[in-house]
Amino acid sequence: MASPDTELMEASLLAAAEVGTPLHVPLFARFFAAFPERRASFLVPEAAAPRMTDETLQIMFGLAAGEAWVWPFVSEMVSMHRAYGDLPVVEFDAFVDMAVDVLGEAAGPAWSADCDAAWRRQADRLKRLIIEARQGWAALA
Numbered sequence: 001m002a003s004p005d006t007e008l009m010e011a012s013l014l015a016a017a018e019v020g021t022p023l024h025v026p027l028f029a030r031f032f033a034a035f036p037e038r039r040a041s042f043l044v045p046e047a048a049a050p051r052m053t054d055e056t057l058q059i060m061f062g063l064a065a066g067e068a069w070v071w072p073f074v075s076e077m078v079s080m081h082r083a084y085g086d087l088p089v090v091e092f093d094a095f096v097d098m099a100v101d102v103l104g105e106a107a108g109p110a111w112s113a114d115c116d117a118a119w120r121r122q123a124d125r126l127k128r129l130i131i132e133a134r135q136g137w138a139a140l141a
């Protein structure tokens, strides 16, 4: 079921889009600053960075909107990432949090305390789903 978070989240996405700065640039700069050893895992960062950024935000919006595609999508994303090496959950958590951080910075005045809370709520849900999917795939291995 759709939650009231969607309205605030959509307004911040539109505000960030109007500014026009591609969010993957600050997000990946921050992510690689925090986890420099992870840079080598990315063979084609120019291709992966925009997709990882957009999909992370779409998943959180999809969660707020109660979209049924979210769980299979996250499960598939986690499965695909098993091919990229042993990626610690702490890096997934940080990536999701940093995606919200850079969106907030780009959204400017559209980013209220309520908007921040809405995104953080969905970020926490996404982080839990990622852990659930990791456990599910590990149990099958």
Ligand code: HEM
Pocket: 038, 041, 042, 043, 044, 045, 047, 048, 049, 051, 052, 055, 056, 077, 081, 084, 087, 088, 091, 092, 093, 095, 096
């Ligand atoms: C949490 C949400 C995430 C989503 C939705 C996501 C999504 C994606 C997608 C769609 C791709 C394929 C890109 C392409 O081939 O064009 C990809 C690649 C990749 N992702 Fe993620 N990702 C996420 C988080 C992470 C995290 C936290 C890490 C590292 C710890 C990571 C590491 C990688 C690597 C190493 C690749 C392959 C890049 C390459 O070959 O250049 N991802 N991701």
